Amino acid sequence: MMQNKHILIGITGGIAAYKICSLIRDFKKSGAEVKIICTPNALNFVTKLTLQNLSQNEVYEGEFTPQNWKPEHISLSDWADIMLIAPATANTIGKIAQGIADNLLTSVACAFSKKMIIAPAMNCNMWQNESVQKNLKTLQARGIEYLPPEEGFLACGYNGKGRLCSLKKIYNAVDEALNYSETLKGEKVVITAGGTIEEIDPVRYISNYSSGKMGLALAKSAYDMGAEVVFITTKDFEVPFKKVIVKSALEMKEAVEKEFETADYVIMAAAVADYRVKEQSEQKIKKGDEDTITLELVKNPDILADLCQKKLAPHPYPLPKGARERNCIIVGFCAESENLLENAKAKIEKKGCDFLIANDISRKDIGFNSDENEVTILDKNGNITKLEKAPKKIIARKILEWISTK
Ligand code: CTP
Numbered sequence: 001m002m003q004n005k006h007i008l009i010g011i012t013g014g015i016a017a018y019k020i021c022s023l024i025r026d027f028k029k030s031g032a033e034v035k036i037i038c039t040p041n042a043l044n045f046v047t048k049l050t051l052q053n054l055s056q057n058e059v060y061e062g063e064f065t066p067q068n069w070k071p072e073h074i075s076l077s078d079w080a081d082i083m084l085i086a087p088a089t090a091n092t093i094g095k096i097a098q099g100i101a102d103n104l105l106t107s108v109a110c111a112f113s114k115k116m117i118i119a120p121a122m123n124c125n126m127w128q129n130e131s132v133q134k135n136l137k138t139l140q141a142r143g144i145e146y147l148p149p150e151e152g153f154l155a156c157g158y159n160g161k162g163r164l165c166s167l168k169k170i171y172n173a174v175d176e177a178l179n180y181s182e183t184l185k186g187e188k189v190v191i192t193a194g195g196t197i198e199e200i201d202p203v204r205y206i207s208n209y210s211s212g213k214m215g216l217a218l219a220k221s222a223y224d225m226g227a228e229v230v231f232i233t234t235k236d237f238e239v240p241f242k243k244v245i246v247k248s249a250l251e252m253k254e255a256v257e258k259e260f261e262t263a264d265y266v267i268m269a270a271a272v273a274d275y276r277v278k279e280q281s282e283q284k285i286k287k288g289d290e291d292t293i294t295l296e297l298v299k300n301p302d303i304l305a306d307l308c309q310k311k312l313a314p315h316p317y318p319l320p321k322g323a324r325e326r327n328c329i330i331v332g333f334c335a336e337s338e339n340l341l342e343n344a345k346a347k348i349e350k351k352g353c354d355f356l357i358a359n360d361i362s363r364k365d366i367g368f369n370s371d372e373n374e375v376t377i378l379d380k381n382g383n384i385t386k387l388e389k390a391p392k393k394i395i396a397r398k399i400l401e402w403i404s405t406k
Contacts (some may be wrong), residue, residue, distance in 0.1 A: 001030035005178050008080035010105045011051070013041025015155040016087035016121040016164035021046065023086070023167050024054040025172070035076065036060065037105045039092065060104055073107035083112050084174055087121035087164050088146075090132045096144075097135035114142050115177045115224070119147045119170050124160025143223065143240030147173055177224070180397075185226030191219045191261045192256060192270035192303075194234035197247045201281040206223065210271035211369045212237070214333070214359075217396035218267055225400060228261050234270065249273050249300040256303055260310065260328065265403070267331040268304045269357075276300050304332045308352035331355045331403055337362045341376065341384070348378050355379050355403050365389070377402055 006028050011017050027034050034055040043061065051059045060072060077083070085092065085105070092106065096118075101107040109116070118139065126132060127149060136146055147170060147262070152163045164170075193215020195208035212235035217241065219231040229241035232255045236245055246252045249272045260266060275297035285293075307330055332353040336343045337360075344358035358376040360366065366373045366389060374389035377399065387398050 001179055002027060005032045006079055006081045007032050007034050007174065007178075008076055008083045008108070009034060009036045009055075010039075010083065010085040010109065011036060011042040011046065012039045012085065012086075012087060012088040012089045012092040012105065013044060013047055014089050014121050014164075017042050017045035019164060019167060020086055021050055021054055023170060024051070026171055027165070028054065028056070028404070030175075033051065033057070035079065037076065037108060039105050041089075043286060062104060073101075073104060073111050076104075077108050077114075078110045080112070080114065082114060082174060082177055083116045084119070084170070085109070085116070086119035086170055088118040090120075090122050090126045090129065091342075093118065093120060093139070094130060094135050097138040100225075105267075115180075116144045117147065117170075117173050117177060118144060119164055120149050121164035122149070122162050123154060123156045124158050124162040127160075127162045137238045141238040141240055141265060145173065145177070153355070176394075176397075180224045182399075183401065184222055184224035187264040187350055187404075188230065188231065188259075188262055189219075189222040189227040189267065190230045190256060190259045190267040191215055191222065191267045192232045192252060192272075193219070194271045195271040196234055196249045196252055196300075198249065198273045198276040198300075199247070199280050200277050201283065203284050203287045206273060206275075206277065208271050208273065209369060211235070212270075213369070213371065214373060214392050214396070215269035217392040218269055218399065221393065221396040221400050222265075225397075227265075230248050230263075232256055232259075232270075249276060249303065249356075253301055253303045253306070256307065257310075260307060261327050265329045265331065266307060267333075268307075268353075269333050271335060273300055273301055302351070304353060305351045312352075329354045329403055331357065331399075333357045333359060335361045337361045344376065344378050345382075348380060353380070355406075366387075379406065 011020055024034055035057050036051050036055050048059045095106045096109045101110040140226045147165045149162050151161045153159055154162050194212035195210035198206045212233055216237050219229050223229045223241050231239055232244045244255045246255050278296040278298045330353045332351055334344050334347045334356055340358055340360050344356055347353050348356040356378045371391055372389055373392050375387050375394045377385045387395055
């Protein structure tokens with residue numbers, strides 16, 4: 001739903017600028033209001049008149065032609081619900097990452113505190129340049145979403161990764177971002193992600209294939225829905241919210257419990273190892289003469305089940321500072337390679353959580369390491385709901401909407 005939404009589009013000087021004309025039409029057809037800022041170079045690729053006609057608004061380029069008492073870069077950022085920069089050149093990406101505000105577009109970007117999406121497009125060698133990648137990470141860490149370019153024939157004659165992603169992708173990303181409800185505003189959401197790492201000796205460990213992508217998608221969506229997010233993860237991602245990096249199940253447990261008393265939601269998306277090595281060797285274990293070696297493993301605590309027990313226990317006295325009433329919603333994930341529903345039903349009962357998100361890991365097209373997922377949500381009252389296969393980002397949002405409104 002884009003009706004009456006205000007979309008501010010920044011166009012920079014790349015050949016893909018011409019493609020944005022169709023996108024403006026699509027936004028307008030959907031009922032959005034569109035305003036456009038061009039860098040001086042953008043107007044070498046597309047004319048002001050075209051953009052003016054399509055957006056039915058004035059096209060902004062100079063910083064010193066204010067229409068009212070407010071400086072243009074402030075009034076435009078106040079006006080917009082979302083800012084899209086497409087195509088975004090390496091130059092503009094670099095400036096925004098470094099806080100340089102030397103033209104109207106970069107000045108608005110610097111003053112902009114709402115949702116921003118950028119769609120880079122450039123030569124494939126420029127795309128791979130270390131500083132371009134570093135700048136993108138900086139932007140990501142600030143909560144700016146970027147839509148990676150695609151592979152293909154580039155205007156510069158090269159074939160490679162660098163062309164603007166499809167207009168459909170850009171349209172959908174803007175549509176989705178505009179429709180985030182702030183349902184989690186004021187709520188503290190603790191999310192775990194990744195597989196735990198259980199050390200054997202200084203060079204070896206036991207772990208699993210979890211990529212942390214589902215947990216990351218949940219954390220990003222919760223953040224977009226207005227939550228205060230604490231992301232406890234074994235994988236290091238660039239994120240704009242509090243991140244606690246842990247390794248083992250024991251470290252994860254400590255980090256989760258530290259946040260639990262003040263949390264409104266705890267979502268255990270991490271793949272926690274059930275066992276750890278009983279005695280970690282301080283030195284590297286040397287190869288012996290025997291053909292076999294035995295590692296003794298001990299059970300790790302079940303973080304999720306322990307939290308559910310804690311929730312039932314009386315409040316500690318005195319209450320820790322900022323502690324909430326005991327109504328924290330606890331969500332578990334379950335990865336199963338067979339008998340999904342049967343195992344999931346038994347698991348929600350055993351662990352005692354409010355919701356359990358069941359994943360079928362026998363399918364290669366979803367789950368571990370994949371960008372898509374298909375899950376079944378169980379609740380403690382025995383209700384079962386299936387979310388059809390979709391990108392993890394969409395699944396994450398649906399899960400959060402589900403658990404925050406039921
Ligand atoms: N979990 C946990 N602590 C553990 C093991 C699992 O908190 N020591 C959490 C996971 O983060 C997940 C849920 O429990 O949210 C279910 O994890 P899963 O591995 O499917 O279940 P297990 O209890 O380990 O059972 P099994 O491996 O036998 O299927």
